[in-house]
Amino acid sequence: MLHKEAELNSSANDLHVLIAGGGIGGLTTALCLAKRGCRVSVFEQASEFSEVGAGIQLSPNCSRVLHDLGLEEQLRTKAFLPEGSQFRHWRTGEVISESVLGETALKKYGMPYYHIHRGDLLKILVDATKNRSEIELHVNASVESFHEERAARSGGVTIQVGDTRYEGDLLIGADGIRSVVRAGLWGEQNPRYTGNVAWRAMVPVARLPKGLIRPMSTAWWGPRKHFVHYYVRRGDFVNCVCVVEKAGWDVESWTEPGDYAELKSDFAGWHSDIHQLIDNADRDSLFKWALYDRPPMRHWGQGRVTLLGDACHPTLPFMAQGAAMAIEDAAVIAGCLASNDDTAASLQHYEALRRGRTASIQNGSRRNATVFHLSGIKAWLRNRAARSAGNHTMDKLYRYNALEATNV
């Protein structure tokens, strides 16, 4: 199937946008663009749109975009609204610092903070695309290469998907950390193993003593590791992400089964709450995953081809902002394309608006890898600083309004 080429300098609602990758970033982008009147084709390599069976935190800066897409009711139906977030001492369980979320976050940031199962979030996004006639979804559609027609006035972008070529006005590579579009633009460069492995597990709440887990996002800090847990599925499950520094293990896959005994021994000596969680985890949901990232890029796109989400700013999850950034990108790129008829210039504008913020989150997440895992006197000093930092450390991050970024 070959699509009609659109004309150069078309306004946003004439554009036909090709998106490689149907993850959280690609699908949110499709929805933001369709809302602006663009025609969008999303190409996903997998046989269905799905996400791993783990949780994800959605902070107010990205809830803002999702609510603007009309998804508030769906999110409220599926998600859990935490009352706050806290850091705790790995052995004693002492609360090092605590921030209020819940109604306070709503008042402060104008948007809620959600904890949601990734499968639920992806389903919400896929269902929303089905209500938009502008969006066409392709599965089993791996984008292998692309070609940009720069010289012709009616220039556009062609992508190769198996035996089929598709044409559009521009291409957005939302194809994750090992992005083919990124490699096509800038050459192959492997992401770097950060030395951290993340275990993930789901714990059915029915198996836990009542009141064991507070309705908060909790991160336990310990030497060379940390343990994060929070409720998902409206409080029916506790999602655990257990991060351990490990050299020499670098399998980047959510489907690598984790060994229960290894996880137990990784957290030997930790507080009994942690062991209650590990002991009650659903063994089928125990997986481990090597964490990779890349340094911030100096440029993301060229001409009518650009990148979005993990394809351009993969990050350690230690600020819980990877998907949030992809969702923000989606709103900003749609805003830029709608406000400028020159497609290539719009994409440059998008990049200029996004590079600084995303780089600072990538760098901050890297710093947290060190800060969370300190020991001895350094940990003591960190805890003291965290206690006095108060409730405002995330204010700037959460107040960001991607919907208005193009007006700034």
Ligand SMILES: Cc1cc2nc3c(=O)[nH]c(=O)nc-3n(C[C@H](O)[C@H](O)[C@H](O)COP(=O)(O)OP(=O)(O)OC[C@H]3O[C@@H](n4cnc5c(N)ncnc54)[C@H](O)[C@@H]3O)c2cc1C
């Ligand atoms: C342990 C852990 C915890 C995390 N917790 C949080 C959190 O709480 N909050 C948060 O905001 N972020 C979190 N993140 C980060 C977040 O998961 C990612 O940043 C986010 O999923 C990136 O979305 P994406 O759409 O850019 O990329 P991806 O999710 O990687 O999606 C890319 C899609 O492209 C497809 N694809 C790849 N290549 C091709 C191709 N050639 N052609 C077609 N399709 C292709 C893939 O199959 C995939 O569906 C966490 C990450 C980890 C590892």
